[in-house]
Amino acid sequence: MLPVDQREEIVVLIAGGSTVGAVMTRAVITTSPEATVEEVAELLSRHHITGMPVIDDHQRVVGVVSEMDVVTKPGRVAGDIMTPDPSMVGEEMPLHEVADLLMGRRIRRLPVVRHGKLVGLISRTDLVLFFARHQWACGGCGATQRGLRPPPTCPACGRPGPDFSLEDAPHGM
Numbered sequence: 001m002l003p004v005d006q007r008e009e010i011v012v013l014i015a016g017g018s019t020v021g022a023v024m025t026r027a028v029i030t031t032s033p034e035a036t037v038e039e040v041a042e043l044l045s046r047h048h049i050t051g052m053p054v055i056d057d058h059q060r061v062v063g064v065v066s067e068m069d070v071v072t073k074p075g076r077v078a079g080d081i082m083t084p085d086p087s088m089v090g091e092e093m094p095l096h097e098v099a100d101l102l103m104g105r106r107i108r109r110l111p112v113v114r115h116g117k118l119v120g121l122i123s124r125t126d127l128v129l130f131f132a133r134h135q136w137a138c139g140g141c142g143a144t145q146r147g148l149r150p151p152p153t154c155p156a157c158g159r160p161g162p163d164f165s166l167e168d169a170p171h172g173m
């Protein structure tokens, strides 16, 4: 038997692959509300990231803290400068929906939670990587198309979208 996390990942991939759970970052850098602003700055800098979730002792997301918060907001600890009660998404959310959230609200990243606990992070970069590395192949004629979800109909033969499967895109195309 596979570990639970890997089994869930495979189920997500079979279910279409174009969901948050299939492309999110699982090894998330986090901090606690009690971490000092200096510690937050050090973490962001060391890991070359622009922001991260702030979690409590039970893995629950209580805020997000960004490099902008560090340099613009007064405060001593992460809890002082973080944005509290941030938007969060679930692993089952389709990528085109999370794209609307990330682009529409001009936010860079969203914590991904399961039963209220942090399981990942989804960013604009994850969406761009998905777009670059995958394509949808028509089950009828084999024509391929990029996108965060299958096209409504095949532009080549006219088949409807649910008949599309996700495959790896050729490199450099």
Ligand SMILES: [Zn+2]
Binding pocket: 138, 139, 140, 141, 142, 143, 154, 155, 156, 157, 158, 159
């Ligand atoms: Zn087709």
